[in-house]
Amino acid sequence: MQAVQAIPLGPGFAAEIRGVGLADVAASDAAYAAVRAAFDEHSVLLFRGQPVTNELQAAFSQRFGTLETAKAASLGEGTPFSILTNIDRDTGALVPPDHKEALRAKANQLWHTDSCFKVPPALASVLSARTIPPTGGETEFASQRLAWERLPEARCKRLENAYAWHDYAHSRGKIAPHLASERERSSLPPVRWRMRWRNPANGRDSLYIASHTCGIDGMPADEALALIAELIDFITKPEHTYVHVWQTGDVIMWDNRATLHRGRPWTNDKPRHMVRTTITAGAADGLAQMWPPQAAA
Ligand code: OGA
Numbered sequence: 131m132q133a134v135q136a137i138p139l140g141p142g143f144a145a146e147i148r149g150v151g152l153a154d155v156a157a158s159d160a161a162y163a164a165v166r167a168a169f170d171e172h173s174v175l176l177f178r179g180q181p182v183t184n185e186l187q188a189a190f191s192q193r194f195g196t197l198e199t200a201k202a203a204s205l206g207e208g209t210p211f212s213i214l215t216n217i218d219r220d221t222g223a224l225v226p227p228d229h230k231e232a233l234r235a236k237a238n239q240l241w242h243t244d245s246c247f248k249v250p251p252a253l254a255s256v257l258s259a260r261t262i263p264p265t266g267g268e269t270e271f272a273s274q275r276l277a278w279e280r281l282p283e284a285r286c287k288r289l290e291n292a293y294a295w296h297d298y299a300h301s302r303g304k305i306a307p308h309l310a311s312e313r314e315r316s317s318l319p320p321v322r323w324r325m326r327w328r329n330p331a332n333g334r335d336s337l338y339i340a341s342h343t344c345g346i347d348g349m350p351a352d353e354a355l356a357l358i359a360e361l362i363d364f365i366t367k368p369e370h371t372y373v374h375v376w377q378t379g380d381v382i383m384w385d386n387r388a389t390l391h392r393g394r395p396w397t398n399d400k401p402r403h404m405v406r407t408t409i410t411a412g413a414a415d416g417l418a419q420m421w422p423p424q425a426a427a
């Protein structure tokens with residue numbers, strides 16, 4: 131195996147991986163181990179020039195754990211592939227701006243971590259660019275780990291044993307009141323997780339909140355929403371963020387325990403088609419610490 135290099139991209143997180151690609155990780159334990167270590171260290175990994183197919187993306191992603199199936203009423207429902215696109219599958223035409231997929235793209239432009247509204251939540255996401263617009267449509271990342279390290283200690287002390295509620299319908303409601311359908315709401319009731327996620331590989335902590343976060347146990351609703359907004363503003367300050375400008379062949383993997391991300395807008399007259407696989411968090415990823423205490427249920 132070639133030596134694996136991690137070239138820093140962002141201010142203290144995010145790196146481009148050279149020396150191994152998706153196929154190496156799928157085929158080799160040593161390549162997987164090196165990339166897994168880089169993932170725990172850098173939180174966002176970029177692989178350039180990948181000959182990506184659904185099969186290769188799944189074979190790579192499966193190395194890291196169990197794959198999620200795409201949620202109810204989404205493109206790709208029931209498969210491991212979540213499809214983010216403005217191309218109508220039946221006609222091949224671009225969807226109008228009020229189309230559900232266009233509104234979903236807008237919701238993806240809110241800072242979030244994937245699947246904090248699921249049980250179990252996600253460890254990582256792997257996103258491949260299949261069709262990219264000439265300008266715009268970047269993906270931006272923010273380090274919840276750097277943010278945690280730079281929050282005042284007294285605040286961390288209060289947050290580390292606090293539990294927040296996450297609700298898919300909450301973030302969708304910020305875009306359009308009925309964007310989350312009844313079927314989506316009933317399949318994804320609100321869930322609660324600890325607000326600090328400690329990575330067992332290195333002991334580093336992150337603040338676990340997102341645009342899906344709708345409340346904090348023991349705090350009045352308006353106070354909780356104000357605190358969540360203030361914390362997201364803090365996490366997403368420029369000194370904690372990296373913007374990725376996509377090139378054909380790029381694949382990015384990110385740590386949903388330790389980063390927020392959002393899509394950036396582009397003009398809707400240009401196609402953009404992305405495919406995501408998502409890896410469920412397990413015991414080795416520090417999931418046990420995240421469950422709320424039974425007594426508070
Ligand atoms: C995602 C996501 C943003 C983008 O795939 O989970 O939020 O830029 N994508 O497409």
Ligand code: MN
Nearest residue numbers: 238242243244
């Ligand atoms: Mn996302």
